[in-house]
Amino acid sequence: MVQRDSATWKRTTHALWATSLLLLPAIVCCGCGDDGADRSNDDSSKPADHAASPLHDSDNSGTDSPAAEPETAPDLADEFPPLAALPPVPVPGDNPITPAKVELGRMLFFDTRLSGDAGTSCASCHDPRLGWGDGSGLSRGYAGTQHWRNSQTVVNTAYLSKLFWAGEAPSLEAQANSAITGNLAGNGDPVMIEERLAQIPEYVALFQQAFGVDRPRYPLVLKSIASFERAELTSDDSDFDKFLRGDEQALSEESQRGLAIFRGKGRCIVCHNGPLLSDEKFHYLDLPRNEFFEQDPLRQIALRYQHYIRGVPEEVYRNADHDLGLYYTTKRDEDIGKFRTPPLRYLAYTSPYMHNGVFPTLAELIEYYNQGGGDDPRQSPLIQPLGLTEEEKFDLEEFLLSLSGSEIRITPPVLPLYKPME
Numbered sequence: 001m002v003q004r005d006s007a008t009w010k011r012t013t014h015a016l017w018a019t020s021l022l023l024l025p026a027i028v029c030c031g032c033g034d035d036g037a038d039r040s041n042d043d044s045s046k047p048a049d050h051a052a053s054p055l056h057d058s059d060n061s062g063t064d065s066p067a068a069e070p071e072t073a074p075d076l077a078d079e080f081p082p083l084a085a086l087p088p089v090p091v092p093g094d095n096p097i098t099p100a101k102v103e104l105g106r107m108l109f110f111d112t113r114l115s116g117d118a119g120t121s122c123a124s125c126h127d128p129r130l131g132w133g134d135g136s137g138l139s140r141g142y143a144g145t146q147h148w149r150n151s152q153t154v155v156n157t158a159y160l161s162k163l164f165w166a167g168e169a170p171s172l173e174a175q176a177n178s179a180i181t182g183n184l185a186g187n188g189d190p191v192m193i194e195e196r197l198a199q200i201p202e203y204v205a206l207f208q209q210a211f212g213v214d215r216p217r218y219p220l221v222l223k224s225i226a227s228f229e230r231a232e233l234t235s236d237d238s239d240f241d242k243f244l245r246g247d248e249q250a251l252s253e254e255s256q257r258g259l260a261i262f263r264g265k266g267r268c269i270v271c272h273n274g275p276l277l278s279d280e281k282f283h284y285l286d287l288p289r290n291e292f293f294e295q296d297p298l299r300q301i302a303l304r305y306q307h308y309i310r311g312v313p314e315e316v317y318r319n320a321d322h323d324l325g326l327y328y329t330t331k332r333d334e335d336i337g338k339f340r341t342p343p344l345r346y347l348a349y350t351s352p353y354m355h356n357g358v359f360p361t362l363a364e365l366i367e368y369y370n371q372g373g374g375d376d377p378r379q380s381p382l383i384q385p386l387g388l389t390e391e392e393k394f395d396l397e398e399f400l401l402s403l404s405g406s407e408i409r410i411t412p413p414v415l416p417l418y419k420p421m422e
């Protein structure tokens with residue numbers, strides 16, 4: 001059972017940041033291209049009549065008016081894929097899980113020699129002690145860089161068909177390739193990686209054992225890391241999962257009330273649904289800006305660089321000052337600022353939250369939703385003021401915490417050394 005404290009352990013270090021954040025103005029629509037995107041283009045499974053639900057004032061600018069709301073909010077759960085326990089991990093036909101691959105993948109995940117300067121491993125930004133993220137609002141970057149997005153947890157990513165905040169990679173194998181070669185992450189060169197691994201006899205033997213090959217190959221590095229993630233980085237032992245499997249005692253009364261809010265008055269289930277608590281679709285939430293981005297030249301460089309390499313027109317990237325999300329992939333104006341709905345298991349260990357790491361605590365995140373998000377008219381119409389009472393916000397936070405199971409902590413493997421050729 002996860003104690004509320006485990007989600008708050010970083011709160012003190014973020015207290016100052018949090019205070020100043022509340023004073024920040026909401027992000028305004030980016031000054032790039034057509035901002036007239038039609039709200040009806042929002043990618044969602046929401047039936048049209050939801051926006052006009054009697055539950056909520058459709059005017060985003062207002063705060064709550066609880067008096068106007070019915071005592072009991074209707075349960076929206078029937079209209080969306082049901083919340084459910086996680087199914088078995090999907091495994092691609094061309095990369096079955098074997099113990100040898102998993103062992104190799106675990107070592108490679110922690111091995112800095114996959115990166116250009118042999119100084120950064122996956123675990124540098126996905127630290128088991130920091131919820132398999134890096135614990136900061138915005139991620140560290142490869143030597144000499146800083147990332148412009150939050151480092152996501154790797155836990156339960158085996159279930160996702162769209163990886164990264166804006167869903168840019170279709171599989172864990174493809175994602176690992178981006179992470180190893182990407183200039184802000186590993187900045188590694190596949191040819192150099194093969195030569196380095198070939199100089200380490202233990203790795204040569206492990207590749208032999210796992211794949212029957214005579215020397216380490218780069219595509220097999222990707223397959224091994226993905227197998228490790230599928231086999232060891234899944235979490236389905238949360239109180240909520242136990243509850244779903246029939247143990248009614250597993251959820252506290254507060255969490256059960258929070259679940260009802262999640263499915264009803266809080267409208268969370270509109271996007272966070274199905275076994276993953278994600279529709280895996282893209283939505284634009286008008287988030288506050290992250291002060292740390294505003295003050296960090298290296299992160300601003302990284303953002304412009306990202307614009308450039310994703311083929312964004314010059315007039316847009318020269319002045320880039322925020323993340324365009326799904327737009328980088330589709331180049332459609334209506335996709336500016338849209339991000340994939342993230343799954344919600346393991347939240348207790350992964351603060352700060354959101355693609356720009358702007359919320360250090362779940363309480364702040366809930367308050368953001370309660371206010372109806374930001375005030376950009378292009379924000380998804382599915383985000384509306386909620387009018388939650390203090391008790392309801394507390395219960396919702398309890399429910400969110402009940403979605404995290406025990407912490408996955410592993411001892412970093414002992415890595416084999418280079419040996420001179422015989």
Ligand code: HEC
Pocket residue numbers: 109120121122123124125126139140141142147149150151152153154157160162163164165166172175176179180184185186225
């Ligand atoms: C320098 C920091 C850094 C390094 C090194 C790094 N990552 Fe990441 N990782 C991130 C950030 C930041 C994101 C989110 C990036 C984005 O959305 O564009 C991310 C996203 C991911 C995701 C997607 C999670 C999701 O919910 O979609 C996975 C999986 C992942 N990383 C695995 C890895 C693996 C495996 C490695 C090593 C091969 C690695 N990362 C190396 C920072 C890093």
Ligand code: HEC
Pocket residue numbers: 165262266267268269270271272282283284285287338339340341342343344347350352353354355356365366369370380382383396400
């Ligand atoms: C319109 C769809 C939508 C609705 C409704 C919605 N969310 Fe989200 N949620 C998202 C998207 C998209 C993100 C990522 C946004 C970003 O980073 O720009 C997100 C992010 C989050 C995160 C951060 C996860 C992380 O790993 O950082 C939490 C927690 C969360 N939502 C909880 C909730 C709760 C609680 C509610 C109900 C009060 C809710 N959401 C309603 C779409 C939605």
